[in-house]
Amino acid sequence: MKYSLLMLLGITLFSSAASAESDLTLIKKGEYLAVAADCTACHTASSAQPFAGGKVIASPVGEIIATNITPSATDGIGHYSEQQFSAALRKGIRADGANLYPAMPYTAYATLTDDDIHALYAYFMSGVQAVDKATATTQLPFPLNIRFSMKFWNALFLKPAGYTADTSQSASWNRGRYLAEGAAHCSTCHTPRGFLMQEKQDQALTGAQVGPWYAPDITANPLSGIGQWSREELVTYLRTGRLVGKAQAAGSMAEAITHSFQHLTRQDLNDIAEYIESVPGNPTATTGQSRFEQGHPGNALATFRGKPFSAPVDDEGARLYSGNCASCHGINGQGTADGFYPSLFHNSATAESNPSNLIATILFGVERNTAEGDVFMPPFGDQPNALNHMNDNQVAALSNFILRMYGDAAQTVTAQQVAVIRQGGPTSPLVMLAQIGVGAGALVIVAVMIVLWYRRKRKTA
Known part of the structure; x- marks a missing residue:
């Protein structure tokens, strides 16, 4: 009898330990998926309070305030059932029945499988610290503030939940597509949008404006996209946020590198790269020069050497470059030998047909944190009382000088364009x-x- 009781106790303890280990594995899986989905970038305003919301997100229809998604029963999602959690992620419907705006990429998260939704629910309910902190309410202009209208939008543009594998493709390709189209929601930023703010599926990943930044073409087109990149180069960029002589991540992509991509497994990054490489892009872009090959070194000092500092305004861009940029990027725009400070020629920011990223980089700077080190460029436009603050005319003059000397000289930046980027990017005609x-x-x-x-x-x- 005593032996049976001990045996029963051992079985119970073993079962409890196995159950606890299973729960921990599930939570870890959910945490990994939350990292892949980059939930931190939008829902964390302060690193001291992860997922507590409150971050203001610029959108073409107005500012959207990210909500608290901690398991707080009063201010977060602690009262959500798993079914309600799934409806929010895959259908854009809150627990109270109100519709979410697609700034929360539920159109991409609709791809997530039931198993992954279950793991995410376990993580947010058991692996995240509850923060009892209310967030401000999003206030869009009428009638865009009528959430009920999203029901009609969803009927038009929301795809069915779940993922259907393409049996003609490899398992790694399918995994890459599942991550890129689902958790990583690449299309949310890189696909242009139509009049009703829907993604233009026939132009998937061909580039789009995202607030003040421009998410470039990442299709396999060798000229307009990244078709010249090797798979290893794409993986390197996703891990580090830079590819010497080609591109550096800034803005929302820098956030994605910092909080998401660099933490994914090497295999998942390879799978994402394999899928991205297969997206054909715009077939009409077949002639010309890639944005990664444009530009050449040029001596900034030579443009106004020997002239007094009160030289004509045409040289203001050169003076601004010499005083604010040359110490890091070099007088010839060549950057540093190790690529830590990038060259300004053979640089996507200075050769893209849309100059938003050049303007936004000057205005807002660059901040990126990766395992290989932190990258920081100071902002020159969002600190009105700083000594190095530049107004719209100065940013335009500097941008045009950089384009003329090192990038796409056919591009011209106006003070009006700078003002739009400073204010958060272009506004949708819907407004x-x-x-x-x-x-x-x-x-x-x-x-x-x-x-x-x-x-x-x-x-x-």
Whole structure:
């Protein structure tokens, strides 16, 4: 009898230990998926309070405030059932039935399998510290603030939940596609959007504006995309955020490198690269020069050497470059030998047909943290009281000098373009239509009030 009790106790303890280990494995799997999905980039305003929300995200329709997704029962998602959690991730529907805006990339997360949703739920409910902190409410202009309208948007553009493997492709390709289209949501940034802010699926990954930054073409097209990159080069870029003589991650891509891609396994990065390499891109871009090959070194000092400092304004860009940029990027724009400070020629930021990234880099700087070291370039436009603060005209002058000396000389930057990027990027036409709608609605209300007043006046006359 005593032996049986001891045996039963041993079995119970073993089962409990096995269950605890299974739960821990599930939570770790969910944590990895949360890293792959880069939840931190949007939902963490302070590193001291991971996933507590409050971060303001610039969008073409207005500022969107990320919510608290910690397991707080009062301010987060602690009261969500797994089914409600799944509906939020894959259908964009909150626990209270209200619709989310697709700034939360549920259109990509719809790809996630039931097993991965289960693991993510386990992580956010058991592996994340609850933070009882309310966030401000997103306030978009009328009628964009009517969340009910998203039901019609979802009916038009939301794909069915789950992932269907392409049996004609390898297992690694399918894994890469699952990650790129799902958790990593590459298309959310790199695919241009239509009038209703839907992704143009026939132009997948061919480049799009994301707030003040431009997410470039990452298809296999050798000229407009990254078709000249080897798979190893793409993996290196995803791990480090830089590829010497070609590209450096800044803005939202730097965040993705810092918080997400560098932490993925080498195999998953290889699989993502294998899939990205297979996306054909724009077939019409067959002639010209790749943005990674454009530009050449040029002596900045030579443009105004021997002239007084009060030289004509045409030389202001050269003076700004000499005083603020040459110490790191070199007087010839060559950067440093180790590539830590990149060259300004053979650089995607200075040769892209859209100059947003050059402007945004000057305005907001660069900050990237990876295993190989931290990268920092100071901002020159978002510190009004700083000695090195530049106004819109100065940023335009510096941008045009850099383009003329080292990049695509055919591009011209105006102060108006700088002002748009400084304010968070271009605004969607939907906002203007909404404003027109509000104005028209106000006129209708005024007209109705006048008619009612006139009728009442006639009755009392």
